[in-house]
Amino acid sequence: MDVIDTLSGIAPGSHLDSVRRTRRPVAREHAQKSYESLFTPAEFGDFGPLERHAIAVFIAGLHGQDAIKAFYAEKLRSAAATDATRDALDAEIAAAKANGPYGAFPKGPLSKEDTKGPVHRVANDHLEALGPRLAAALEHVHMLVFHPRDADVRSLQALLDAGWSTTEVVTLSQLVAFLSFQIRVVAGLKVLAATAKA
Amino acid sequence: MTDKTIPQSGHVVPDVFTRDMLDWLPWLEPVAADKMSERQLASLVDAARVKSDYFRLLARDPDVLEARTRTDKDIFYNPDAGLPRAERELAAASVSRLNGCIYCASVHARFAATYSKRTDDVDKLLAQGTGVDLDKRWNAIVAASVALTETPISFGPKHIDALREVGLDDDAIVDVINAASFFNWANRLMLSLGEPTPAKA
Numbered sequence: 001m002d003v004i005d006t007l008s009g010i011a012p013g014s015h016l017d018s019v020r021r022t023r024r025p026v027a028r029e030h031a032q033k034s035y036e037s038l039f040t041p042a043e044f045g046d047f048g049p050l051e052r053h054a055i056a057v058f059i060a061g062l063h064g065q066d067a068i069k070a071f072y073a074e075k076l077r078s079a080a081a082t083d084a085t086r087d088a089l090d091a092e093i094a095a096a097k098a099n100g101p102y103g104a105f106p107k108g109p110l111s112k113e114d115t116k117g118p119v120h121r122v123a124n125d126h127l128e129a130l131g132p133r134l135a136a137a138l139e140h141v142h143m144l145v146f147h148p149r150d151a152d153v154r155s156l157q158a159l160l161d162a163g164w165s166t167t168e169v170v171t172l173s174q175l176v177a178f179l180s181f182q183i184r185v186v187a188g189l190k191v192l193a194a195t196a197k198a
Numbered sequence: 199m200t201d202k203t204i205p206q207s208g209h210v211v212p213d214v215f216t217r218d219m220l221d222w223l224p225w226l227e228p229v230a231a232d233k234m235s236e237r238q239l240a241s242l243v244d245a246a247r248v249k250s251d252y253f254r255l256l257a258r259d260p261d262v263l264e265a266r267t268r269t270d271k272d273i274f275y276n277p278d279a280g281l282p283r284a285e286r287e288l289a290a291a292s293v294s295r296l297n298g299c300i301y302c303a304s305v306h307a308r309f310a311a312t313y314s315k316r317t318d319d320v321d322k323l324l325a326q327g328t329g330v331d332l333d334k335r336w337n338a339i340v341a342a343s344v345a346l347t348e349t350p351i352s353f354g355p356k357h358i359d360a361l362r363e364v365g366l367d368d369d370a371i372v373d374v375i376n377a378a379s380f381f382n383w384a385n386r387l388m389l390s391l392g393e394p395t396p397a398k399a
Contacts, residue, residue, distance in 0.1 A: 015368070023279050023369050026272035027376060030265045037261035064350045100349040101297045108213030113327065144386050146349055149298030151390035153225040157203045166201040166226050167258040173387055174262045181383035187351045188375030192368065195358045 002032040004182065007068055008189040016193055035182065038175050039075070047168045049079040051134055052175060054089055058138055059179045061093035062145045068183055088126040092138060096120045100146035117147055136162030137172060144176045201227075209395040212300050215324035217307045217317075219397035220300070226391060228254035235260075243267045255391060266383070273376040281366065281373035284313035285339055289374055291320065292343040293381035296328045301394040302385050335364040343378040 001012060010016045020028045039052055053076035060069035076086065102117035120142035122135040130138070136159055143150055159169050206223045228251045229238055239248065241260030244267075247253040256263040274286050281289075287310035294303035303324065311320040319332045328344045331337065338360040345353040361371050 019368055019372050024272050024276060024376065027269050030268040033265035034262060034269060037265055041261065103298060105298055106211045106213040110213060144390055148386045148389045153203045153205050156225050160201045160203065169226060170256060170258045171262065173390055174259060177383040177386040180386055181379045184346050184351060184379035184382055185375060188346055188353055188379065191353055191355060192358055192371055195355045
């Protein structure tokens with residue numbers, strides 16, 4: 001079983017296991033490799049397992065996906081996150097929930113479709129437990145999850161100013177984007193499994 | 199030393215959804231084409247992608263780029279069973295329309311129109327958005343794509359029922375789930391690491 005099987009409850013030999021393995025074997029294999037490249041890479045560099053798993057917990061939490069959140073939270077514990085960090089993350093998730101996608105289009109005919117929603121700012125009380133890098137990342141991640149069309153060059157500069165390198169911003173962006181995929185595949189397959197014809 | 203972004207200026211920003219060819223300008227420095235390592239070149243999968251700023255930027259993390267690309271290609275190009283290519287592209291275009299990725303929507307609306315020959319319907323999706331009325335089968339695919347794209351995800355049994363009712367089997371439904379989910383990956387990269395501009399003639 002790979003991570004998507006585990007999170008979706010797809011048992012070896014089941015109907016959906018067979019669909020995944022026989023019809024789209026390369027996608028199955030490389031969704032798993034994407035996960036491994038992001039969460040168990042050959043080299044973490046300065047973007048370590050604690051930050052990666054903390055961000056994953058935040059993303060799963062923003063999606064309201066408790067089982068996926070628990071999966072990453074377990075790994076965050078193994079990455080030696082303090083109670084203060086984990087509590088701050090939970091409080092940030094509770095404060096940051098929204099309904100996406102919203103945001104503004106380039107000014108013009110599409111402006112009538114602009115929809116407003118919150119811009120998340122990490123609470124001052126949590127800055128110490130999270131640290132400046134993680135705090136800046138969570139603000140960016142919230143935008144990518146709920147209102148990605150609001151992204152602009154200043155969002156990236158804020159990450160660089162908080163100590164992220166250009167290459168780390170690429171990895172961080174991939175991590176958020178990949179989880180946006182993984183969480184949806186899992187949610188979709190779970191519904192399909194539950195409605196499977198006998 | 200703190201890295202710097204690349205503020206782009208002086209270019210036209212498209213303000214409507216279109217099937218026209220667009221370019222994409224990065225906000226972060228891609229790896230220079232003549233500075234790519236063997237590993238980074240291999241991570242492109244298609245050698246021609248070395249011309250693309252987008253792929254040379256993502257090549258900063260080659261393992262993730264290669265896995266992303268091979269996932270993408272199997273979901274969209276694998277002809278074995280499942281959903282016809284045109285409708286995988288319809289799902290991609292619908293997700294991009296809802297998230298607001300004008301660049302991604304342009305590429306996949308072109309593919310959807312090419313493979314389906316239903317250019318007018320694709321243009322209606324771009325102009326009116328994902329609430330558009332196309333036909334029963336396309337409406338079901340668009341609605342499933344929308345439900346998978348919303349956060350929290352609103353995809354449920356009624357979407358599966360609607361897909362089954364218009365003739366999709368489980369292989370095809372898995373393709374809808376994969377294609378819509380993958381564009382929630384692609385849109386977030388394209389929207390946040392740079393911006394589109396009309397292609398030079």
